[in-house]
Structure formats: C-alpha cells, structure tokens
Amino acid sequence: SQELEQSPQSLIVQEGKNLTINCTSSKTLYGLYWYKQKYGEGLIFLMMLQKGGEEKSHEKITAKLDEKKQQSSLHITASQPSHAGIYLCGALRGSNDMRFGAGTRLTVKP
C-alpha cells in the first residue's frame, strides 16, 4: 500500500482557476518533496519542505507542510496549460530513499 496518499487522483480545471493537491502520510515526514512529471519524462523538482508549518512559493505554485509534518498541500493560482502534468509528492524513508504518492494528473483546459 502507498505510504503517501495523494488526492485527488486526477483533476481537470479551466485555465485561470485555482487548485489544490493534497498529500497525507500516517507517519511524521522528515522531508516532503513535490515533483512534476510530464508523461514519458523524468521528474522536475518543484519544492522541498522540512519544517512544520513551512510554506514555500515559486511563481504561481505554493506548497505547505502542516505543523505535525504529516500533510502537505500544493496550491496553484491562476492555472495555465503549462501547469498540466502529473504532480507527485515524495518523502524520505528514514534518511535514504524516497517514496512517492500515486500522483495527481492535472489537466488545464484552455
């Protein structure tokens, strides 16, 4: 079973709309990473969160990690077709390898 639960599994939004993707863990996260993947390509690093309550932003994407370090959200403001892709949250298991959620497939309609 997935150690990280992502929701929703897929999302279709109209261009210009805001959206939120969630990532939940049953265990405390030592580091939470957000990546974006286009079909058939590698993963592009977006953001890393380590501290409880931490929030980071890059252009129109904001990621937050809750105080308990068990839930993270990724928020996109005024979505554009270029935001389309698969968003994956990843967490370090122990101090070494990274495990991923199932991913959220985002489609942005022009």
Place this chain on the structure above:
Amino acid sequence: GAVVSQHPSWVICKSGTSVKIECRSLDFQATTMFWYRQFPKQSLMLMATSNEGSKATYEQGVEKDKFLINHASLTLSTLTVTSAHPEDSSFYICSARDYRGNIQYFGAGTRLSVL
C-alpha cells in the same frame, strides 16, 4: 539546479538480449543513486539503491541477477537489464541526491521496449 543525465532515452531490443542504461550526475558527486521503474499511469517504484564502490541494495521482489547495478564512480551508475523479456518493458528512471541541498534530482528516464 543540479542535473542528472540518463542515456539512452529510448531503446528497443530483442527478447534475450541485455540492455545497459547509464545515469550520470553532471555537476555534483553522488555516493548514492536510485533506480525506479514506472508502469503506465502509475507512480514510481523503487527498484534498488546504488552505492558507490559497494553492492547495490535491492527492494523486495526485484531480481538482482536480472537487474545488474554498477556504481563505479561518484558520478556514474549503470543498470543492466539482462536477458530482457517483454515483461521487462517499462519506463526506468534514475535519480541522485545532491547532499549539498538534500534534494533528489531525476534523469529524464529510459523507455525500454522488448520485442
């Protein structure tokens, strides 16, 4: 950001042949690299952790004799799929962690098709 180069990006081979995939960290040293496998519309599954100068650590259910990993230098890890069969067809992605910022970067992936 740091770059991880993976080659080839796409390979087609006949059943029974072996295929080697290379993963290079271009601007940082990586004592540890990771190999993932991804099936269509699914997330990444960790296959093995590649350790420079020592044996790789394989996840449960991954055949080490089928998927040979070599990490001979601090910037290069290779995955060799031996005696490939159609069920080995998949998308393979490598990654390396840049410990300067504790960020894991990924290669562009290799699509393997075994006929």
